[in-house]
Amino acid sequence: MSARGVVLAGVGGQGVVLASAVLAEAALQSDFEVKQSEVHGMAQRGGAVVSHIRYGETVASPVVPLASADVLAAFEWAEALRWMPYLAPRGALVVDARRIVPPGACKDHRTWGVPYPAMDAATVADRAADVLLIDATGIAAGLGNPKAANSVVMGAVSRFLDIADVAWEKAITRFVPPGTEELNIAAFHAGQEAGSVRPEDIPDLGLDPIEERNYRIQVDHSWCKDCGICPTVCPEFCLAMDHAHRLVVVDEAACIGCRLCEALCPDFAIRISVGEPAAMSGGAS
Numbered sequence: 001m002s003a004r005g006v007v008l009a010g011v012g013g014q015g016v017v018l019a020s021a022v023l024a025e026a027a028l029q030s031d032f033e034v035k036q037s038e039v040h041g042m043a044q045r046g047g048a049v050v051s052h053i054r055y056g057e058t059v060a061s062p063v064v065p066l067a068s069a070d071v072l073a074a075f076e077w078a079e080a081l082r083w084m085p086y087l088a089p090r091g092a093l094v095v096d097a098r099r100i101v102p103p104g105a106c107k108d109h110r111t112w113g114v115p116y117p118a119m120d121a122a123t124v125a126d127r128a129a130d131v132l133l134i135d136a137t138g139i140a141a142g143l144g145n146p147k148a149a150n151s152v153v154m155g156a157v158s159r160f161l162d163i164a165d166v167a168w169e170k171a172i173t174r175f176v177p178p179g180t181e182e183l184n185i186a187a188f189h190a191g192q193e194a195g196s197v198r199p200e201d202i203p204d205l206g207l208d209p210i211e212e213r214n215y216r217i218q219v220d221h222s223w224c225k226d227c228g229i230c231p232t233v234c235p236e237f238c239l240a241m242d243h244a245h246r247l248v249v250v251d252e253a254a255c256i257g258c259r260l261c262e263a264l265c266p267d268f269a270i271r272i273s274v275g276e277p278a279a280m281s282g283g284a285s
């Protein structure tokens with residue numbers, strides 16, 4: 001058997017590296033030789049992360065050549081388009097139907113005039129044998145934690161690879177955070193069953209024109225990793241990093257509800273809602 005090639009692509013915080021480790025381990029558990037390589041780039045700032053995995057009886061190189069990946073799995077739409085040249089014409093494209101707008105593309109935060117490519121599976125249909133656009137984040141959220149979206153995606157990927165479920169389950173158990181094994185295995189199996197969705201049925205974040213209202217800013221500090229993205233992109237300076245490099249809400253009343261912070265947070269840790277700002281007690285965070 002010639003080596004199989006898989007390309008996993010997403011942005012910082014989506015668990016691409018963990019998903020890559022799970023696939024590599026599942027292939028090892030199946031007695032294949034495995035080679036893997038990753039590019040992280042500006043991952044912590046919402047930048048692209050890509051991982052190549054090749055496995056088979058013998059594998060010469062860790063890099064998947066152009067136009068030869070058996071599967072391209074993307075954790076959001078623009079990254080699917082970015083890495084399409086790696087997919088073989090006979091290959092399968094799996095995409096979580098999410099849009100993560102790169103910070104540099106957020107030029108017009110009041111109207112969301114964002115130059116982001118239209119999500120339309122038909123545009124790639126003739127470039128892959130199979131196209132599976134799934135609501136991985138929604139499925140994972142329904143199971144209890146949207147962060148398990150990467151396991152949903154890998155479940156969908158497994159449909160196109162010759163690796164047994166028992167190997168996947170061992171690999172997931174080895175690599176996911178302790179206490180989340182059951183959730184991630186459930187997410188993986190949900191991905192194996194997931195059907196294609198229409199992009200218009202996926203709720204989008206922050207893409208509506210802004211209304212003049214009061215907004216609440218809520219940060220879940222148990223999920224926030226203090227990456228610093230949201231203070232960087234907030235156009236009204238509502239957010240900041242304190243002396244200990246911890247995220248703090250400094251001016252909730254100035255929030256205009258653009259939801260850039262919400263759309264760009266890689267960890268689902270910040271939420272904007274309509275309502276009276278909290279008293280200046282820091283209670284919003």
Ligand code: SF4
Nearest residue numbers: 234255256258259261
């Ligand atoms: S805190 Fe408010 S103004 Fe700042 S990015 Fe978030 S929604 Fe926009």
Ligand code: SF4
Nearest residue numbers: 224225227228230265
């Ligand atoms: S809430 Fe802000 S600082 Fe915390 S993880 Fe999200 S983007 Fe990073």
